[in-house]
Amino acid sequence: MIKPLVRYGYVPFMLLGINGVAIALTTSGAAAGAGKAWLLVLLAVAVACSFAAERVLPYQAVWNSALDDDRRDVAHAVVNETLMLGSVAALPLLAALVPGDGVWPGGWPFVLQVLVAMLVANAGLTLVHYASHKIGWLWRLHAVHHSVKRCYGFNGLMKHPVHQSLETAAGITPLLLLGLPLDVATVLALAVAVQLLLQHSNVDYRIGPLKHVLALNEGHRFHHLKWAGIGDVNFGVFTLIWDHALRTYSYDPARRFTTTDLGMAAKPNYPDAYMAQLTEPFRASGACSTSAVPDNPAKPELAGQP
Template sequence: MSDSTLPAAASSRLRNTISWLAWPGLLAISIAIMAYGFTVAMPALFFNIAYLLLALCLYGLEQVMPHERVWNENDGQTFANIAHTLTSKGVVQAAVVFSTVIGISSYVTPAAEPGYGIWPRSWPMWSQVLLAIAVAEFGLYWGHRLAHEWPWLWRFHAVHHSVTRLWIVNTGRFHFVDSFKSIALGMVILLALGAPMEVLIWLSAITAFIGILTHCNIDMKFGPLSWWFNTPELHRWHHSKDLREGNKNYSENIMLWDHVFGTFYNARDYRPPVDIGIQEEMPPGFLQQLAWPFRRRS
């Protein structure tokens, strides 16, 4: 082997190693930072730190080892993506999850008391969080699935699916009505069961971490992870224009309910489509996109 091929071989091995370790490694680091935030009683601060670090790492990897190079090209939607994120994931999630839910718990007295409901508060926190992910996923799954199957809900969800490339900046591109629906369906079940606020915060954080990982444009390998978790490999199929592929993989975090209800899809012998989006025509402007679901159609 010549001297010139040695660096190329080493670079290829490094890239392959990163492609296998990036998804589980970055998720584990983000969760560890969040856990430290709870130990110092500052979960909100350390969530923001973890999310920012995760976003920076993913953006860097998107530049050097993209899954689809064409998805790194400007589509003119960066401002709209950020604006949707701020109005939807920023305002709605922060206000509803961290403020409104806490407020509801204080007014609905039983929900704030340790003895309320059937939630296993005596379990270790890690096991409560795992249970919360599985339970909340039922509401998230059906909220997502109905957004594809009910035309009046699809109008709002189509704003997210109208993207023609996947990358971290359109992770939060959701119409605020769509976000309200998803948050409500995921959290109400846990509140009704009497889950404590720490569990709800953990669920919100993990959903945010997996969400940005799911939409990243990075050449990653997953193996059996895609059987259990919502990985980019699965979510790329979900954004297909072919509804035989697109109306699959509705889960947000774990694929439990897709397996149960027969909507899991991963064609390992084929590459997910590069040409993604919707059949309808979505206006390019942010304000136009907010108004688009409310317009009358024939």
């Protein structure tokens, strides 16, 4: 009984349940006196549910076992989520630097404001992600994320902090110019974290035809294929709208993934330790672009790849 519940209920619980509670707390004013503590509590609940679901219904059971990467991934998560909270805390100051009052639809229902924020942020985040696979210096920063040897929830929070900052700036700047309210930004920060947990999750869940629209794990695994050029697909953060527009969408329902499919063909011995990953992009021999990796003669072909 519990496996079918996780298979079909896990995504609605995370997307609608966790984010819904954040929206309800914000609109009711119940969290007004708690600062950002409620945000941390909901994030902790989301992480705990992610780990629990991965053990009940894993896509690959072996991916639930650490590969000397658990402490490193915790360090990435703590640093990057602290940066995210810091950016939310700095929003009032940043907003004061923006001329005018913006055109934010403040009279709309709060849930619609959050959805607008997601769509606008998705555009900036996706396009920077796309550029990070095409521009050498951005790829060297982004390569940290592609050094993973297994896909599980915490992978989504495993990013070089400089690259995370660039992505955040791309996602939040258009919103600031529009006049994004602080309470919407707070819910958006949690929604991004929840989305990254789902997107990299080692849960064998199902979302039906929505897998062609929402940027979740069934499609995102293709993004982490290590073969040259093949991983240059499915860049979306919240949705795959931009991937359909850029013709970078790819999906093969028959494809199954193992550890040997993940990582970087050009950099199979990428550093595993946290501090080494922070310095690797600045080394003269930093990771090269995925598009520059010579094609492996044994690389798989993907159905639907443009």
